[in-house]
Amino acid sequence: MAKLKEELWKILQDLKEKDFELFKWFLNIDNIVEGFSGIPSARLEKAERQDVVDLLVQKNQVTGALMLTKAVLEKISRNDLVERLESSSPETKDLKNHECVALKGELEKKKVELGAKIELMIQERETKIEEIKLSAELSGKSADRQITDSEQAFAVLLQTLKESLDNLIESINEKRKTTQKQAEECIQELEQELSELRKRSAEVEKLSTTKDHLNFVHSFASNTKNWTEFSITPPSYGGSVGSTVDQLEKMLRKQKDAFIAKGKLNRVQQFAKDVSLDPNTAHPNLVLSDNGKQVYCGDVKQSPPDCSKRFLSAINVLGKQSFSSGRFYYEVQVKGKTSWDLGVVKESIDRKGSINASPENGYWTICLRKGENYRSSGIHLRVKSQLEKVGVFVDYGEGSVSFYDVDSAHIIHTFTGCSFTEKLYPFFSPGLYLSGKNSAPLVISPINYTD
Secondary structure, X not given: OHHHHHHHHHHHHOOOHHHHHHHHHHHXXXXXXXXXXXXXXXXXXXXXXXXXXXXXXXXXXXXXXHHHHHHHHHHOXXXXXXXXXXXXXXXXXXXXXXXXXXXXXXXXXXXXXXXXXXXXXXXXXXXXXXXXXXXXXXXXXXXXXXHHHHHHHHHHHHHHHHHHHHHHHHHHHHHHHHHHHHHHHHHHHHHHHHHHHHXXXXXXXXXXXXXXXXXXXXXXXXXXXXXXXXXXXXXXXXXXXXXXHHHHHHHHHHHHHHHHHHHHHHHHHOOEOOOOEOHHHOOOOEEEOOOOXXXXXXXXXXXXXXXXXXXXXXXXXXEOOOEOOOEEEEEEEOOOOOOEEEEEEEOOOOOOOOOOOOHHHOEEEEEEEOOOEEEEOOEEOOOOOOOOEEEEEEEOOOOEXXXXXXXXOEEEEEEOOOOOOOOEEEEEEOOOOHHHOOOOOEEEEOOOOOO
């Protein structure tokens, strides 16, 4: 070590005062050589060259002192002193070997890191390829479905057009037959009269007395029909065509609306999720199927295990699955029921006290009461026919909840501008048993969508 300190001292002796001050300034900086901290400026301020050597060795040991000295000399552009230090000191040779080993280790480390990074990039790209393939496959299936739906829709339209044309032609032909029959009857009557007139014309020639002549003329005048004002008016076919076109336009508009509604429903059905009932949330009167897909209200209260998530005051149950992002959809069969509630609720709703189902209280639901009164948060809902299956679609990011009549594909009701800030759960209430009048279960149905 003494030899090393002497060599370092000699090197520093060859530094001019300005370079020496710059040398000390660099020594104060952390990580001039990676992993080495700087020497405090207070200790370097008045340090002479031998003091600096002592500080270097004391703080960083032999190897560190050599590495720092070499690095700082390179910083101040004294590569000549670096070369001299390398040639004059055995420790420097050891340092070179150490640096080579360190460099090799660093290289290996970089190789491992680079290899891992490349492997990650490979995995990411393989995953992306699979995503693109899946997207393309789904797009192809969607295109096939759209083609099938379009062919069906246009087949219905063409059939409607053909039926309308057939009905129009039948109507026109009926009018033509009526007119033709009227004309034939008139012609037949005229031909009979014509034959009678010819017969009487021959009889006129045979009249022999004035008295007979006057009787004949009187008889002829009283038995002949005046055809002067008679005519057959052709029927108006334009009215039939116009009426048929109007009816056809209404039918096509109705079918177009139904086709568009079905397309919209198909799009949200793509976000279908597998929903099942959570028995730990079910009110004690509720009876759940083993597969968690059906629920009805029994007439006997059960004794389920205590659970903080369980409803105790209302005949409700939640789905097991929660959603806090994206879109999701599920369908529920409500056929045969006189009372039910469906929708989604936020996780923090009160499950023990009285319930006021409104968006302000974390309920986005619709309900049926007394078999015919459909409502949502105090609003009467207009439903064209009795609902048998209801679809529930939630767009968490958009802040909307929509309810569909699955059979007609029409939207029943939509909540918009919702501020979702926590998990949402599917919500079900099959309603009270009502002496068996409302015993039919709510059934979470498989989605009839094969895109």
